[in-house]
Amino acid sequence: MRAKINIYLLEYAINSLFRQKYKSFFIAAVLTAIIFLLTSVFFITNSIKHELQSTVDSLPEIVVQKINGGRHYDIDISVADDILEITGVESAVARVWGYYYFENAGVNFSVVGIDEYEEQYKNSFAFVAKTLDFNKQSMVVGEGVKRIMNNNYYKEYFNFIKPDGTLKRVDIGGVFSGDTELESNDVIVMSKESVREIFNMPEAKATDIVVRVANKDEIATVASKIKLLYPDSRVITKDDLKISYQNIFDYKSGIFLALFVISLFTFFIIIYDKASGLSSEEKREIGVLKAIGWRVDDVLKEKFYEGFIISFFSYLSGVILALLFVYIFKAPLLQNIFTGYSQLKTSFTLPFVFDMQTLALVFFLSVPIYIAATIIPSYRCATLEADEVMR
Amino acid sequence: MIELKNITKIYEVNKNNMVTALNNINLTIKEGELVVLKGASGSGKSTILSLIAAISKPTSGEVIVGTNRASKLPDNFASDFRRDNIGFVFQKYNLIPTLSAKDNIILPLVPLNLDVKEIEDKLEMVLRMFHIEHKANQLVKNLSGGEQQRVAIARANINNPKIILADEPTANLDEKLSLHFIEMLKELKRDGKTIIVATHDPLFFDLDIVDRVVEIHQGVLA
Numbered sequence: 001m002r003a004k005i006n007i008y009l010l011e012y013a014i015n016s017l018f019r020q021k022y023k024s025f026f027i028a029a030v031l032t033a034i035i036f037l038l039t040s041v042f043f044i045t046n047s048i049k050h051e052l053q054s055t056v057d058s059l060p061e062i063v064v065q066k067i068n069g070g071r072h073y074d075i076d077i078s079v080a081d082d083i084l085e086i087t088g089v090e091s092a093v094a095r096v097w098g099y100y101y102f103e104n105a106g107v108n109f110s111v112v113g114i115d116e117y118e119e120q121y122k123n124s125f126a127f128v129a130k131t132l133d134f135n136k137q138s139m140v141v142g143e144g145v146k147r148i149m150n151n152n153y154y155k156e157y158f159n160f161i162k163p164d165g166t167l168k169r170v171d172i173g174g175v176f177s178g179d180t181e182l183e184s185n186d187v188i189v190m191s192k193e194s195v196r197e198i199f200n201m202p203e204a205k206a207t208d209i210v211v212r213v214a215n216k217d218e219i220a221t222v223a224s225k226i227k228l229l230y231p232d233s234r235v236i237t238k239d240d241l242k243i244s245y246q247n248i249f250d251y252k253s254g255i256f257l258a259l260f261v262i263s264l265f266t267f268f269i270i271i272y273d274k275a276s277g278l279s280s281e282e283k284r285e286i287g288v289l290k291a292i293g294w295r296v297d298d299v300l301k302e303k304f305y306e307g308f309i310i311s312f313f314s315y316l317s318g319v320i321l322a323l324l325f326v327y328i329f330k331a332p333l334l335q336n337i338f339t340g341y342s343q344l345k346t347s348f349t350l351p352f353v354f355d356m357q358t359l360a361l362v363f364f365l366s367v368p369i370y371i372a373a374t375i376i377p378s379y380r381c382a383t384l385e386a387d388e389v390m391r
Numbered sequence: 392m393i394e395l396k397n398i399t400k401i402y403e404v405n406k407n408n409m410v411t412a413l414n415n416i417n418l419t420i421k422e423g424e425l426v427v428l429k430g431a432s433g434s435g436k437s438t439i440l441s442l443i444a445a446i447s448k449p450t451s452g453e454v455i456v457g458t459n460r461a462s463k464l465p466d467n468f469a470s471d472f473r474r475d476n477i478g479f480v481f482q483k484y485n486l487i488p489t490l491s492a493k494d495n496i497i498l499p500l501v502p503l504n505l506d507v508k509e510i511e512d513k514l515e516m517v518l519r520m521f522h523i524e525h526k527a528n529q530l531v532k533n534l535s536g537g538e539q540q541r542v543a544i545a546r547a548n549i550n551n552p553k554i555i556l557a558d559e560p561t562a563n564l565d566e567k568l569s570l571h572f573i574e575m576l577k578e579l580k581r582d583g584k585t586i587i588v589a590t591h592d593p594l595f596f597d598l599d600i601v602d603r604v605v606e607i608h609q610g611v612l613a
């Protein structure tokens with residue numbers, strides 16, 4: 001047997017697909033849809049995992065809040081100085097921030113205050129601190145915020161409504177991009193002074209205190225020391241946060257799993273239907289081919305070509321559609337499932353995570369299985385006596 | 392030489408329904424001979440052709456074609472045997488209606504992975520020999536019965552086999568086309584092919600090119 005591709009056999013296979021064009025088209029369409037759905041779900045899950053990992057990585061090691069009656073109150077700034085005294089603590093920064101509800105758009109912004117000379121608890125804020133003009137009434141906003149403000153005709157500035165009902169105008173000085181899309185999308189950064197004004201927070205108070213610990217192994221010890229020092233505080237460690245993030249995510253992956261199973265199920269129904277039998281015409285054709293001298297393996301080779309052409313074509317179109325859908329069109333509809341996760345109403349862009357493993361997994365879940373489903377019934381038919389099959 | 396030795400063929404329709412299509416048949420056909428198998432419908436003519444082509448296996452007995460024991464060939468060897476030795480013109484032609492005449496004719500060569508040139512040469516030869524060049528690119532389903540038969544004969548000859556089997560070749564043809572078919576038979580006979588025609592058409596019974604008429608009645612040779 002020669003190694004070169006048998007173009008006549010290939011041509012016959014293509015012809016054979018076109019001869020049953022409605023059936024072929026239907027199978028290709030369904031296969032494409034399933035592969036598209038599977039790949040989209042995998043892409044989105046990967047992106048979120050990536051996003052989540054980065055978010056968790058950028059979380060502060062310890063956050064201290066003041067709690068009274070189970071509710072969260074502003075904390076005294078002096079607490080930060082006391083915490084700094086604890087051995088092992090590298091830094092303790094009082095944060096001034098809050099959620100500002102923008103009624104026109106029905107969206108919450110996270111408004112974060114920073115000081116020019118303070119050590120920033122996030123790398124991305126250090127960058128913002130350099131670009132932000134602290135002398136002016138100015139702010140740097142996340143891309144999602146910028147978009148929403150623009151849509152509401154705030155191109156150059158924004159009017160915050162203070163608790164007493166008066167307005168505070170702040171200019172949009174720049175656009176902010178954080179370590180992850182998820183964390184920066186709904187964020188507004190400005191001077192601590194401005195934030196205090198917007199939320200009517202006294203000079204001596206802060207929203208919470210972020211503590212950095214030099215040695216990771218000491219986080220738990222430091223946390224319990226703070227708790228001892230301030231029994232009315234809630235001390236949240238990175239691990240606690242990680243777990244709660246993880247819980248939210250796992251719940252979401254449950255939905256994905258369901259979607260995943262549904263698509264697999266549909267796929268196998270088609271496979272089952274395909275495997276359960278050939279039409280009498282297909283059988284007769286196999287009988288004729290054998291009667292004029294085709295071997296069983298010639299018939300199977302031809303069926304392999306048919307199965308490969310249709311499933312590989314569907315695989316490519318499904319994957320390309322999924323790439324477009326997730327990364328270019330930002331996964332409309334499926335996106336809605338994630339807005340719950342991010343706790344924002346502003347939409348965020350899924351980061352592009354190219355993962356060969358996902359593509360390979362989808363490939364092996366679709367192409368070989370489909371080919372096998374094409375070949376098996378043909379094999380059963382081709383091994384019968386040609387005379388029996390032809391009549 | 393084709394030899395059928397003590398051939399019995401029983402079809403098992405179901406457990407309670409066995410049909411004895413051939414009952415202990417012995418038949419020898421020499422190389423280059425043109426034999427007509429004559430018999431009523433259901434007498435077992437097609438079964439004999441199938442056994443010679445190794446398309447089916449006898450219940451007992453032996454079929455020997457040249458150096459091949461056709462009745463004992465494993466499946467893939469049977470395929471090779473058919474491809475290399477047998478040109479079968481089926482009663483219903485067994486063409487693929489949605490392929491062109493040309494694509495039907497080259498079908499036996501498709502698995503061989505031959506060069507385009509080689510296939511084109513062989514194709515051109517049979518197209519010319521059986522006068523179907525002008526219809527080569529038309530879909531078989533759009534051809535007339537006579538044209539379809541010529542496509543079937545061209546396909547049977549594409550690999551230049553030594554043996555031609557024709558099952559009821561004139562059953563679907565009018566008299567003029569039947570005479571055409573006989574012209575083609577003459578040509579094949581001149582080429583030295585061994586030919587077996589299964590038919591109950593009286594047209595064949597006293598042709599000068601026919602060497603022998605073998606009669607069959609309900610699975611037994613007369």
Ligand SMILES: Nc1ncnc2c1ncn2[C@@H]1O[C@H](COP(=O)(O)OP(=O)(O)O)[C@@H](O)[C@H]1O
Binds near residue numbers: 387411412
């Ligand atoms: N595949 C089959 N299954 C069951 N019975 C068959 C089969 N093929 C042929 N027969 C029966 O065998 C007998 C001989 O058939 P056949 O060889 O086709 O006769 P002919 O070609 O002379 O008309 C008939 O009774 C026919 O019904």
Ligand SMILES: [Mg+2]
Binds near residue numbers: 433436438
């Ligand atoms: Mg018959």
